[in-house]
Amino acid sequence: MFYYLFQYLDTALNFPGAGVFQYISFRAGAALITSLFISLIIGKSLIGFLRRKQVGEEIRDLGLEGQQEKKGTPTMGGLIILAAILIPTLLFAKLHNIYIILILISTVWLGLIGFLDDYIKVFRKEKKGLAGKFKVMGQVGLGLIIGFTMYYSNDIVIRERVNKEAVVKSDQVFDVETTPEQTTIFDKTAVKSTKTTIPFIKDNEFDYSSLISWIGNNAKNWTWLIFIPLVIFIIIAVSNGANLTDGLDGLATGTSAIIGVTLGVLAYVSGNIIFANYLNIMYIPNTGELAIYISAFVGACIGFLWYNSFPAQVFMGDTGSLALGGVIAVFAIMIRKEIMIPIFCGIFLAENLSVILQVSWFKYTKRKFGIGRRIFKMSPLHHHFQLLGYHESKIVLRFFIVGIMLAVLSIVTLKLR
Numbered sequence: 001m002f003y004y005l006f007q008y009l010d011t012a013l014n015f016p017g018a019g020v021f022q023y024i025s026f027r028a029g030a031a032l033i034t035s036l037f038i039s040l041i042i043g044k045s046l047i048g049f050l051r052r053k054q055v056g057e058e059i060r061d062l063g064l065e066g067q068q069e070k071k072g073t074p075t076m077g078g079l080i081i082l083a084a085i086l087i088p089t090l091l092f093a094k095l096h097n098i099y100i101i102l103i104l105i106s107t108v109w110l111g112l113i114g115f116l117d118d119y120i121k122v123f124r125k126e127k128k129g130l131a132g133k134f135k136v137m138g139q140v141g142l143g144l145i146i147g148f149t150m151y152y153s154n155d156i157v158i159r160e161r162v163n164k165e166a167v168v169k170s171d172q173v174f175d176v177e178t179t180p181e182q183t184t185i186f187d188k189t190a191v192k193s194t195k196t197t198i199p200f201i202k203d204n205e206f207d208y209s210s211l212i213s214w215i216g217n218n219a220k221n222w223t224w225l226i227f228i229p230l231v232i233f234i235i236i237a238v239s240n241g242a243n244l245t246d247g248l249d250g251l252a253t254g255t256s257a258i259i260g261v262t263l264g265v266l267a268y269v270s271g272n273i274i275f276a277n278y279l280n281i282m283y284i285p286n287t288g289e290l291a292i293y294i295s296a297f298v299g300a301c302i303g304f305l306w307y308n309s310f311p312a313q314v315f316m317g318d319t320g321s322l323a324l325g326g327v328i329a330v331f332a333i334m335i336r337k338e339i340m341i342p343i344f345c346g347i348f349l350a351e352n353l354s355v356i357l358q359v360s361w362f363k364y365t366k367r368k369f370g371i372g373r374r375i376f377k378m379s380p381l382h383h384h385f386q387l388l389g390y391h392e393s394k395i396v397l398r399f400f401i402v403g404i405m406l407a408v409l410s411i412v413t414l415k416l417r
Helices: 002-013 018-022 024-052 078-092 098-122 132-152 164-168 208-215 224-245 251-270 273-279 287-308 317-334 338-344 346-369 381-387 392-412
Strands: 158-163 184-191 195-197 205-207
Touching: 002 018, 002 078, 018 024, 024 078, 024 287, 078 098, 078 287, 078 317, 098 132, 098 287, 098 317, 132 224, 132 317, 184 273, 195 338, 205 208, 208 224, 224 251, 224 317, 224 338, 224 346, 251 273, 251 287, 251 317, 251 338, 251 392, 287 317, 317 338, 338 346, 338 392, 346 381, 346 392, 381 392
Parallel strands: none
Antiparallel strands: 158 184, 195 205
């Protein structure tokens, strides 16, 4: 909203300094600072409110060190994160931007699913919470909205890269390169495309339509059969991965903040024609605006970490974890970096795989030998290290270090091909 106010002050009244709101970098910084303040201020009040209402976490006795001390800790703290993301985004972003609209819908949608799950657990005292099938239905619903919008909306386009040699021989109009040394420029005409970014490959672009090229000339018309189910799968996988990671104080919050910084860098360079040209990557018009959202996202996570670090004063609950994982997935899909998710979301992937492997191996060995066997002492993975004798805070810090290494690797892929 501030963007439109200061745009009016700048153009109509020539108000001194109002033009600074045109810069994404300024608005992103403002969103980050605002989200930090909101999470810190709202956090203290909400924790006090939850304690008065006795909205405490029910803890299953898994025999883990320090587990029972967590009993009664206020939960549903994800409301702090949601407020600290949504308010700065509404204040500083261009609200008519299709990417901002989609990411706001995703945040609210998944936040409501998580809130309903926490509400059933806490207020109705039903330990299982919202039935898994209803969670999945909600995630599928969001996947359909994102998938169909990404596929059919004329506002979601890319600008194709064109070699300098091709420009010399062509009569078409292209953007002029910014420096003589650059060898790649972009077609002025934005086009619908099912291309995405694939890491470590020289031309680093992959078109989903190539998966059904055997159909023939009409393959592009049927790419939605591949793209939309993939979008649904990614949202479910990453959302549940974040949910599984939320098992130690600060783990999911800090990991999400690291991933958020990575996505912010990728969104900014993908939405800036100069950086996209220099890095020789896909240029996606209007995605730079997502830097405002992801700045608020990072600020909200860091602010929440103030209360969620060991020993936690509040847990985010599914209200926070489902939303964090889901918006990370949607964000990556919108900036066409979803194939890179296994890299920068490596912690979530490891937690997911540990559960899948543990359950699958247990069922297989029980069927084959009559007694179920385990790969890990306990899953998700962070509990395995707890049973190995590592302190909770040491596990969290080391997971953060791994997350930072994966984040650096993800950014390096922009040039490492």
